[in-house]
Amino acid sequence: MSAPMKRFAYLSFLKLFNELIMALNKFMHPRNKYKSKKANFQYLAIKYPEFRKHVYPDVSGKLFLDFRNPDSLRQLSTTLMKEDFGLDVVLPPDRLVPTIPLRLNYILWIEDILKDSSIKGDISGIDVGTGGSCVYPLLSARMNKWRFLATELDDTNFTCAVKNVERNQMTNLIQVQKVEKDVVLLDVLETSAATYTFCMCNPPFFMDNLEAQGITNTRSDDRPEPHSVNTASPTESVAFGGEVEFVKKMIHESLELKTKVRVYTSMVGKKTSLSPLKEELRKLKILNFSTIEFCQGKTMRWGLGWSFDENIKFPKSEFKEKRKEKRPPLSYVVPEDTPGIMYTTEGVAYQIKECLKQLQIKCEDKKSNETKISMVLTAYQNTWSNQRRKAQTSQGETISRTFIRH
Numbered sequence: 001m002s003a004p005m006k007r008f009a010y011l012s013f014l015k016l017f018n019e020l021i022m023a024l025n026k027f028m029h030p031r032n033k034y035k036s037k038k039a040n041f042q043y044l045a046i047k048y049p050e051f052r053k054h055v056y057p058d059v060s061g062k063l064f065l066d067f068r069n070p071d072s073l074r075q076l077s078t079t080l081m082k083e084d085f086g087l088d089v090v091l092p093p094d095r096l097v098p099t100i101p102l103r104l105n106y107i108l109w110i111e112d113i114l115k116d117s118s119i120k121g122d123i124s125g126i127d128v129g130t131g132g133s134c135v136y137p138l139l140s141a142r143m144n145k146w147r148f149l150a151t152e153l154d155d156t157n158f159t160c161a162v163k164n165v166e167r168n169q170m171t172n173l174i175q176v177q178k179v180e181k182d183v184v185l186l187d188v189l190e191t192s193a194a195t196y197t198f199c200m201c202n203p204p205f206f207m208d209n210l211e212a213q214g215i216t217n218t219r220s221d222d223r224p225e226p227h228s229v230n231t232a233s234p235t236e237s238v239a240f241g242g243e244v245e246f247v248k249k250m251i252h253e254s255l256e257l258k259t260k261v262r263v264y265t266s267m268v269g270k271k272t273s274l275s276p277l278k279e280e281l282r283k284l285k286i287l288n289f290s291t292i293e294f295c296q297g298k299t300m301r302w303g304l305g306w307s308f309d310e311n312i313k314f315p316k317s318e319f320k321e322k323r324k325e326k327r328p329p330l331s332y333v334v335p336e337d338t339p340g341i342m343y344t345t346e347g348v349a350y351q352i353k354e355c356l357k358q359l360q361i362k363c364e365d366k367k368s369n370e371t372k373i374s375m376v377l378t379a380y381q382n383t384w385s386n387q388r389r390k391a392q393t394s395q396g397e398t399i400s401r402t403f404i405r406h
């Protein structure tokens, strides 16, 4: 088969593959403003000169942002906070850059828990490890006027979070507290008579520096490679035992604090972290708990919530509900006039296998007959995203920068 014919078939199958993966987008929280309205790079580049420096036009004039450049990511987040929430935020270099659609999904889930549990009025939350951005308290205070106690271990992040709160005149709503190592909730709340409606946390996710550097990283066990660079520093992203041990500590401390906090929640970055945490909750007889999926773009994170208050109701997961529904099979009709393809079951299967081989996807033959061929596919990493663009840009030419269409 000639090179252009091969390319045509290859691109068609890539399109199908990417459609499958992008299906995640529709599970973004229904009230998340980025669900229906993606950031308009054109508009933002005209309005914000600093943002303009980080976008590049492709041949058709469409603007792209380099998601692997930490400065560009930082600029995107601060620009969105300004444009969509009227927040002036400065993010420290070499520290985690918060992606706004994900942070919104978490806040909206908490809004749902409070609504389903009929909790109204004066709402106060704790954000464990608020980061330099102080993103959850700032967004929540802006959206809902919730009061916050935000804790932080890292000196740089603490100083920066305090300044971000002051810069946005929110000291009446948000108090940032510096904590010492090994403190999660207990030491912060033990001596205070205050009670809180909820707590939230995006825990340090890695077990050690090796995992943080991706050497023993288990992310690829169940998820494709991240599309954007990891901007977190070891001091803020590494904790003994990773996120599982961190959240387990929260669970144990909650046993002592009980209803001093009405709803305990944490985000987790790996699906595999959920099972040991749910097991721990069951073991400790904390049975009012729930999990949720935070879906945005091509990444997925999870929320875990638990409570000692029987009036607390956790919303059903739309993602799980939809997964239960019988979905129509994804179909793709290979055009009869596709050049170089034998229009038979075997001919088309051969072509599919060639494409899968190029994508380094393991392909195991299962039962077959004249009209049906079954295969089990195993992908070890995401080799298909952006391939369409790469192939269109140039065949065989090395692309030095990776741009992702937003």
Ligand SMILES: C[S@@+](CC[C@H](N)C(=O)[O-])C[C@H]1O[C@@H](n2cnc3c(N)ncnc32)[C@H](O)[C@@H]1O
Pocket: 096, 097, 098, 128, 129, 130, 131, 132, 133, 135, 136, 151, 152, 153, 154, 157, 179, 180, 181, 182, 183, 184, 202, 203, 204, 205, 232, 235, 236, 237, 239
């Ligand atoms: C993954 S970052 C999350 C930052 C921010 N909340 C966000 O979502 O962008 C974890 C943060 O927790 C802080 N941290 C780690 N251990 C902590 C502890 N025991 N108490 C409070 N903060 C802690 C780290 O310094 C870091 O800023």
